[in-house]
Amino acid sequence: MEFYTPKSRSDLEEGSGFAPKFDDRGLIPVTTTCVKTGGILMQAWMDAEAIKQTLITKEAHYFSRSRQELWHKGATSGEIQKVINFKTDCDQDSLWLIVEQMGEGCCHVGYPSCFYREISLEDEGGRLETTLTKK
């Protein structure tokens, strides 16, 4: 697939052409939320191929920075993420993926969301509290 080349800043920000802005590694951040709870499941990265495969298969694909390869989320664990909605932001340098999470959750540590710890607001944030239970 070809991405759009915006003709101006207003075309980038208010036009209808999808023109994801990749960083110098060829990646764009994506935040994935759960269609049922509304909460954030994880934050990851996509390259052009991950975007393409996500759109074609309607299942979340990311770019694994540790393995430096395309990552079809859940392909081995069964914790597939079915795409419900996919959004981009004003300057198209960030993506928001809304999914139906298959299996018990998304996090390799064993929690339903990767964001299972809150930063304490009481003592200027030196301390974390775990707020979810393992799946």
Added chain:
Amino acid sequence: MEFYTPKSRSDLEEGSGFAPKFDDRGLIPVTTTCVKTGGILMQAWMDAEAIKQTLITKEAHYFSRSRQELWHKGATSGEIQKVINFKTDCDQDSLWLIVEQMGEGCCHVGYPSCFYREISLEDEGGRLETTLTKK
């Protein structure tokens, strides 16, 4: 404030020490959601100072990559973001800030959220549809 230095991978992932992992620019991505709607308002970046000021003032501070400086969101526009909750993920390289958005919204283009356009799932994503109305 001093951040924690994890003693092991399990300490990083399951411990109670806040040890944000900054990239080679000294930045960490943060996704900001609205406590009222649950939706994502914006995705931005924090450096160590932005985290510190956010925790001290309980108002969102980011690092502006375009201006290369600390950015107290809403300081000039009035669109302050009051911190309700602040989370980190499993490997502590991403943050989730839940805020009460003051004013009419967060986006400089005029929408209540920066994510006002959906990527079409019908034609492999070449096209965007605007789904919010301006504030």
